[in-house]
Amino acid sequence: MRWFFALWLAGCAAPATPPAAAPPTLPPASPVAVETPVAAALWNYEVVERYPHDPKAYTQGLWMDPKGQMWETTGLRKESTLRQVDLTTGKFKVVARLSDKEFGEGLAFAAGRFFWITWDTQVCHTFDAHLKPAGDFKYEGEGWGLTTDPAGDLWMSNGSDKLVLRDPKTFAVKREISVSRDGQPLGYLNELEWVEGRIYANVYRAPFVAVIRPENGQVEAVIDFTGLLSESDAQGADVLNGIAYEAASKKLWVTGKLWPKLFQVRVRQGP
Ligand SMILES: [Ca+2]
Numbered sequence: 143m144r145w146f147f148a149l150w151l152a153g154c155a156a157p158a159t160p161p162a163a164a165p166p167t168l169p170p171a172s173p174v175a176v177e178t179p180v181a182a183a184l185w186n187y188e189v190v191e192r193y194p195h196d197p198k199a200y201t202q203g204l205w206m207d208p209k210g211q212m213w214e215t216t217g218l219r220k221e222s223t224l225r226q227v228d229l230t231t232g233k234f235k236v237v238a239r240l241s242d243k244e245f246g247e248g249l250a251f252a253a254g255r256f257f258w259i260t261w262d263t264q265v266c267h268t269f270d271a272h273l274k275p276a277g278d279f280k281y282e283g284e285g286w287g288l289t290t291d292p293a294g295d296l297w298m299s300n301g302s303d304k305l306v307l308r309d310p311k312t313f314a315v316k317r318e319i320s321v322s323r324d325g326q327p328l329g330y331l332n333e334l335e336w337v338e339g340r341i342y343a344n345v346y347r348a349p350f351v352a353v354i355r356p357e358n359g360q361v362e363a364v365i366d367f368t369g370l371l372s373e374s375d376a377q378g379a380d381v382l383n384g385i386a387y388e389a390a391s392k393k394l395w396v397t398g399k400l401w402p403k404l405f406q407v408r409v410r411q412g413p
Contacts, residue, residue, distance in 0.1 A: 203249025
């Protein structure tokens with residue numbers, strides 16, 4: 143009985159404070175609160191076809207329209223052009239130029255217009271289907287790559303690990319994702335292309351194209367294009383840049399800045 147009495151005494155000696163509020167009931171932990179990063183696979187490629195490409199084209203944007211017409215934008219000040227390119231011969235027709243102070247970047251087609259962004263002047267120029275100027279949009283930061291998703295929205299890169307989703311009617315940002323490879327931010331994302339529910343992105347100054355899940359920014363795979371240019375073709379060539387995909391035929395093309403060749407490639411999901 144002594145222990146019971148001691149407990150009773152201790153209870154009586156306790157200061158008269160109001161009973162502590164019951165701890166709040168916590169909601170169950172959300173199973174999707176933190177996503178486990180997936181390890182990016184390493185994918186390879188095979189060349190389906192080789193085509194000539196203007197070795198003076200500082201390629202920034204590449205887009206194949208559904209009728210099989212290739213379009214390309216080039217950069218560098220005083221040399222930034224929008225071109226209609228004949229895939230098989232590599233011959234091209236310049237259909238628009240930027241002012242001398244501007245530096246052209248990525249290209250996409252959405253809502254009946256071409257969208258052509260600039261590197262550091264924060265302007266996106268648009269052209270209608272007949273290539274007539276159709277108004278400009280302002281944006282903040284740099285412009286690097288641009289592509290369109292099946293909903294008709296635009297995805298844009300700015301050289302960081304961020305991709306933003308923009309409304310083609312207003313160019314307003316609807317969403318932003320951070321791209322990560324194996325849990326680490328993957329920066330220098332450049333030219334973009336929507337391919338079968340994924341965003342393919344050139345990684346600037348690397349022979350890699352990242353395969354990005356648009357819902358969470360995770361890099362599912364990296365396509366290693368090392369060796370795509372022969373040693374002789376690589377003389378004077380700059381980095382890999384330029385991806386185009388035609389959904390109906392499932393054909394994929396890649397090229398690079400000052401590359402003398404443009405390639406139709408098939409991606410192999412494995413090393
Ligand atoms: Ca592209």
